[in-house]
Amino acid sequence: MQIPEHKLIPYIQKWVDLLPEEEEKILSAFEPVELEKKKLVLKPGEISKHIYFIVKGVLRSYFVDEKGVEHIYQIRLENGWIGDLESFFSQNPAKFYIETLEASLVLQISNGRLEQLYAEVPKLERYFRILFQKAYINALQRLNSTMWTTAEERYQDMVKENCDILQRVPQAYIASYLGITPESLSRIRKKKS
């Protein structure tokens, strides 16, 4: 498959210097997969086999509560990672659905292959250490703002960070991600326009 240009290697190089042979080893460990729109790559109860680096497209992870209501956990665009990390690393059954919102191209890697890659390119431990460190700090900030700021402030932060997401992701999903009703989001958006 012809893989379009992507930023996996430049993103890793932001944090660690890679030799050409290390780049080679990393790229050959990832498998490119084309996914149609609305494709489920993971369902609750399955063991998460892969994490995904998004070359093109949008994916979301969500769960459905006992009343049948969907709650969105993550929405990720190009050059982001997505996965059910708990299931992926523990190999316990997944709690989440992961689904494409557009036709997408991802680079996938399995847990076993990633462990092998750490042995082949130990610098990758550093890259993922920094990646998880940043992800952890972001998750705490999101937690912080969920607990102690208004939905309106959270929406403004989201617009500031990534205005692209608003064009490409249905409003109901954005509302769920922000933990508010679509009606509240609609009111906030009207107020601002």
Place this chain on the structure above:
Amino acid sequence: MQIPEHKLIPYIQKWVDLLPEEEEKILSAFEPVELEKKKLVLKPGEISKHIYFIVKGVLRSYFVDEKGVEHIYQIRLENGWIGDLESFFSQNPAKFYIETLEASLVLQISNGRLEQLYAEVPKLERYFRILFQKAYINALQRLNSTMWTTAEERYQDMVKENCDILQRVPQAYIASYLGITPESLSRIRKKKS
């Protein structure tokens, strides 16, 4: 200073095998510090110089909003880590207070010394990669439960995870950590007893 027995090395060994000389290098990079009760080790606006491994005691991180209300971010006991990670890693001004809730003994390390230690003991990248990976998953779960479960369920989860925390941390702090009022927490506790 006579350092009481602690689990820093055993905790690291859970994830990576260390040679005796590596243990030595790690231990010598951390500086033991005794802190009295109610001691502030960080204030908003300061650059966070250290992260702390708690040998003995309890620490919390919190911020104060524009109305003067305290919001608790983290509460950590023995064998846990605490710090304002964003400030520590970016060397930007801190947003949080970090304070002891009991007389405590911590092992502290600076950002520069930690970077040097990664070079001396590269396996530590793996340990911290796994630590941040788990911390990230936990933060997402906490976010999840904050958005989509009741305060009562969150309280029950907290009791299940760490009943010790309830004996040692004031009820008002537990309420703040759970994002509820002390009155709501009081109602929940009465219901259960």
